[in-house]
Amino acid sequence: xxxxxxxxxLTDPELIARSAAGDIGAFEQLYExxxxxxxxxxxxxxxxxxxxxxxxxxxxxxxxRKLNTFRGASAFTTWLxxxxxxxxxMHLRKRYVRQEEVxxxxxxxxxxxxxxxxxxxVSLIDRITLEQAIAQLPPGYRTVFILHDVEGYxxxxxxxxxxxxxxxxxxxLHKARKKLxxxxxxxxASVSCQVAA
Numbered sequence: 001x002x003x004x005x006x007x008x009x010l011t012d013p014e015l016i017a018r019s020a021a022g023d024i025g026a027f028e029q030l031y032e033x034x035x036x037x038x039x040x041x042x043x044x045x046x047x048x049x050x051x052x053x054x055x056x057x058x059x060x061x062x063x064x065r066k067l068n069t070f071r072g073a074s075a076f077t078t079w080l081x082x083x084x085x086x087x088x089x090m091h092l093r094k095r096y097v098r099q100e101e102v103x104x105x106x107x108x109x110x111x112x113x114x115x116x117x118x119x120x121x122v123s124l125i126d127r128i129t130l131e132q133a134i135a136q137l138p139p140g141y142r143t144v145f146i147l148h149d150v151e152g153y154x155x156x157x158x159x160x161x162x163x164x165x166x167x168x169x170x171x172x173l174h175k176a177r178k179k180l181x182x183x184x185x186x187x188x189a190s191v192s193c194q195v196a197a
Contacts, residue, residue, distance in 0.1 A: 044146050048135075055087055137183075
């Protein structure tokens, strides 16, 4: 028996059942247990802390609304991950639907923020440079790159999450890596020019 005043640690299924029945306290526990995971995924996909915070809140609003549809066929974390990815993708679609154009070679050119193409300061470390390059990828490329190379998902699973074919996922990843190499080479050339000047 738990000591008086000490919170009882409930399992995810118990918290889900209580939350679905309207127990706000149980939902708060579920939120506290999983919010960091959701925020980290949002941040990796969006590359922006403010957007990641907003989307984390939006994801848990959707979790609260849809919790009664969770049947337990997969782990709650799997369901939550899929819900998070879908929310981020919807956010990106809305944000970029009028801000992309196709270049002659079929690549997407992001017109949303011309300032993102400016090279970062010379003193930034390589990891920050890579994060900035990833943030400059078109949304589709970035999503597949993060899901495959950062999160470690196989193409078949990515295809299932994004509603596309495994071939499309492989193609997007190939193009994302090619574009990243280009962005990083441009960054290196820019740093060299700045140092020479």
